[in-house]
Amino acid sequence: MNEVEPSIVSTPAGARALPGGLFTRATAELLASLVARELKSRYKGSVFGFLWALLVPLFMAFIYVMFLRLLVGRGVSVEGIIVGVFAWQYTVQCVQGGMTSITSNSNLVRKVFFPRILLPVAVTGANLVNFLLSLIVQFAVLAVLGASGGLGIGGALWALPAVVLWLTVFNLGLALLLAGANVHFRDTQHLVGVLLSAWFFVSPVMYDLSLVEPFAEGRPWLMPLVWLNPMTGLLTAARACVLPDVELPWTLWSTAGLLIPALLLGAGVAVFRRAQRHFADLL
Amino acid sequence: MAGDSGQAAIIAEGLGKRYRVRGMAAPTLFGSLARLGRTVPVPEFWALRDASFEIPRGRTVGVIGPNGSGKSSLLGLVAGTITPTCGRVTARGRICSLLELGAGFHPDLTGRENVFLNAAILGIPREDVRRRFDRIVEFAGLREFIDMPVKHYSSGMYVRLGFAVAAESDPDILLIDEVLAVGDVAFQLRCLDRIRDLQRRGRTLLFVSHALQTVEEFCHEVFLVHKGSIVARGEPAPTILRYIREFMGEGGPVFTQEFGSREAEIAGVTLRGADGREAGVLETGQAMHVDVSWRAKRRIDRPVFGFAIKTGNGFQVFGSNTQLAGHPVDAIEGEGTIRLSLDPLALMAGNYMLSLSIHSWDHAQQYHRREDWYPFAVRNNTGAPGAFFLQTRWSNPPAAAT
Structure with a gap:
């Protein structure tokens, strides 16, 4: 026994592992294993396997483009929709996977001590890997569209990592909040399903802000509200990174909206830590 | 206190766990909203109360008691999966709980992938697992099935692999909850061998069992738990006797x-x-x-x-x-x-x-x-296997006259 022995100290404030707490090598290895499990199990047994991670957002984008062309006509760029749908899918998967990350592992949570926070973090991590791979497809599609007379790729590409990071911060915050909430209130799942579809329509996923701006005339409260939805800033930023002629306006309200992910992550961690004390009792 | 606790593997101080009985339904958001502002008395009960004990390193402690007496809560508290309502428990050294073997196995992953995953969950460094992998598979007796998804395993194979990972992980503290009653007889014997081996190497064991003869055979000390309290503790034989007299048979859980x-x-x-x-x-x-x-x-x-x-x-x-x-x-x-x-x-x-x-x-x-x-x-201390003990005698036959 040359190293300091690990201990688990359990008090009404929760169980803690000492020394090192959360940031140890063992935790990193466990996180890597959980991410790998998440990715492996998702596509095992399916014919296309990992390709689904790329095909799903592509199909979604295709469907949206077709319908929008039918309903709205011209006005929204195909490229804009593709970028929007890919990023939106990332958030949706984190919300859905994160929400059930504790309840679907109830066996584990009730029987073995390990940092529970790793479960929603692993879901987010696995979806991040998926998202990064889907970005390759996204660029390929944009390039093909560009070669056939589309917008092509351009914009503040250098800022893309920052946008991905910020989107991940937002998604992780949501996953943490919902993971804890779903253990304590099982109707979270149903509520979130409804809210997600409402959120889809109020976020500029299959439209961009040029479509909203006409409505804002004479309604000074509308644009601040739109910008306070963090998804507005994130999607616009994602488009500004890869598409020419899209800009993220830095106004008071867009900045406020883009601060929300950080606040949400902070709240998510705090809420999760409180909620996890009762996981074993409620599962 | 500080001097003593250096030797103790598990220390519990005034440990208690209270549950609120919410009825049969799962908690719902609307249910909580409906209750808001009204004070509905929620019935509660103590699954464990005022438990204070120290278990020195290298000791094997058995926990016995009627069903629902708080045995499993005690183990869950020590394992850190259940948060105490009051008090404090410290477990020193790497804990491995055999509370449910194969918890965390993913049905779609192969045995091999699950071994690594399960080991990571139990806090075993990846490098160690790689080194012990062959022994784990050997112990589980699953060599030809190790690359098959575990959803095709029988329940016995599942449990064997789970036990093999846990046992080969060589924990400092092993928590066992009535899991040795699974698998075939040969595997059970191997499990018991493994436990003896861990005892020899000075590991600390805490185990819940209804198999009183196993408790008496393996434990240095026995805790008798009833209605959330540790009502007696001491040498295995007298504590087991007290349990049998007070809580089993007449007035106990057995239908007489x-x-x-x-x-x-x-x-x-x-x-x-x-x-x-x-x-x-x-x-x-x-x-x-x-x-x-x-x-x-x-x-x-x-x-x-x-x-x-x-x-x-x-x-x-x-x-x-x-x-x-x-x-x-x-x-x-x-x-x-x-x-x-x-x-x-x-x-x-x-x-x-x-x-x-x-x-x-x-x-x-x-x-x-x-x-x-x-x-x-x-x-059975005779070492003889079988369904019954037959009295036998071996001798040289009288020299046959030729």
């Missing part, structure tokens, strides 16, 4: 029945081992004495005392009486004791139930019959 006219009654029974001392766990191949005290309200001529032994799951092993055994009793009146001896005891390790009866010589009159009345456990 009584019949008869009660003109003559079985007033009490004492089980004694070969040394004549009262015991709750008897030994295979040694003598077992059953002292039956009786009470007769009037003179009864030629009564018959009978007994039957069943296994814990109701299979009748043997039954006889004074009539069949050729030991007729002339008459009884007042009070007295009769001794039944089983020498050598042919039962193998396990939990058993003793039934006793008094009836008339012609079986027409049942005076008193206590069915499944008195529980006891048997431990």
